[in-house]
Amino acid sequence: KNQVEQSPQSLIILEGKNCTLQCNYTVSPFSNLRWYKQDTGRGPVSLTIMTFSENTKSNGRYTATLDADTKQSSLHITASQLSDSASYICVVNLVYSSASKIIFGSGTRLSIRP
Amino acid sequence: NAGVTQTPKFQVLKTGQSMTLQCAQDMNHNSMYWYRQDPGMGLRLIYYSASEGTTDKGEVPNGYNVSRLNKREFSLRLESAAPSQTSVYFCASRTTGMFSNQPQHFGDGTRLSIL
Numbered sequence: 001k002n003q004v005e006q007s008p009q010s011l012i013i014l015e016g017k018n019c020t021l022q023c024n025y026t027v028s029p030f031s032n033l034r035w036y037k038q039d040t041g042r043g044p045v046s047l048t049i050m051t052f053s054e055n056t057k058s059n060g061r062y063t064a065t066l067d068a069d070t071k072q073s074s075l076h077i078t079a080s081q082l083s084d085s086a087s088y089i090c091v092v093n094l095v096y097s098s099a100s101k102i103i104f105g106s107g108t109r110l111s112i113r114p
Numbered sequence: 115n116a117g118v119t120q121t122p123k124f125q126v127l128k129t130g131q132s133m134t135l136q137c138a139q140d141m142n143h144n145s146m147y148w149y150r151q152d153p154g155m156g157l158r159l160i161y162y163s164a165s166e167g168t169t170d171k172g173e174v175p176n177g178y179n180v181s182r183l184n185k186r187e188f189s190l191r192l193e194s195a196a197p198s199q200t201s202v203y204f205c206a207s208r209t210t211g212m213f214s215n216q217p218q219h220f221g222d223g224t225r226l227s228i229l
Contacts, residue, residue: 004156032215043118043204043220044157051215089156093215102218104156 003027004092004105012111017080021108023073023090031095035064035075038087038107047075047088077110085112116140120205120221127195127228135190135224137205145208146188147218148172148180150201157204163188195228202226 004025013019023033032051036044048059050066050073057064061084063076077084090105121136139146144165149157159172161180169180177199179191188207192199202225206218 009154034217041222043206043222044218045220046217049215049217102159104158106154106156 004090004103006088006090006105006108008108009106010109010111012113013080015080015082015112015114019077019080019110021075021077021088021090021110023075023105025071025073025090025092025103027092027094027103029094029096030068030071031093031100033064033066033073034091034093035062035073036089036091038089040086044089080112082112082114085110118205118207118219118221120203120224122224123222124225125227127192127226129195129197129228131195132191132193133195134192135203135205135226136187137189137221138187139205139207139219140186141207141209141219142185143207143209143219144185145210146182147206147208148178148188148190149204149206150174150199151204151223152201160190160203197228200226200228 007022034049035047037047038044048057048064052068061078066073087107087109089107092103094101118139147162148160151157158174163169163182166185181189202223204223205221208218209216
């Protein structure tokens with residue numbers, strides 16, 4: 001069972017529309033959760049990071065939410081643009097007493113149609 | 115700033131051949147990482163280097179070796195390539211180590227096919 005699950009696996013929307021991507025995690029001890037954007041043929045690029053005490057964080061048209069009690073996060077994209085077509089990856093960072101671990105979700109592939 | 119540079123971008127090997135994937139970063143980062151990305155799966159950590167002179171195994175280290183040549187460079191070697199190692203390989207770096215909230219910076223990947 002994946003420790004960081006993302007849904008949907010893929011999504012197609014029309015340009016200008018909004019969408020929300022989901023991330024559920026089962027792992028602990030949680031330190032922070034980060035959303036990355038990965039364009040086709042490129043490496044992932046960080047969009048936003050959320051720590052345990054943060055509920056909402058925005059980066060332009062991207063708004064991430066976090067509910068640490070239910071272990072759920074979402075990434076909302078407003079007024080989508082063709083350049084938003086990419087995979088979006090949820091990443092959970094765990095911190096133990098003397099080590100840390102980074103766990104990647106498998107991503108949501110978003111396609112924006114004109 | 116080039117960030118994280120990976121070479122080569124593409125490579126086709128025959129089973130049993132060896133090769134080294136190169137990675138260099140110009141951000142003076144301490145930590146460097148090698149991941150593989152396969153369809154339908156999240157990135158999986160192969161090896162990492164928390165600082166110059168140290169390397170540690172990640173989640174899927176079998177069949178790979180690494181060298182942290184200096185602070186800038188971290189190479190990944192396949193000694194005897196197998197078809198199961200067909201994947202896209204990403205190198206990443208981060209300013210500090212295990213307790214950092216700083217993001218990882220990724221290269222654009224090496225697409226490797228083993229025939």
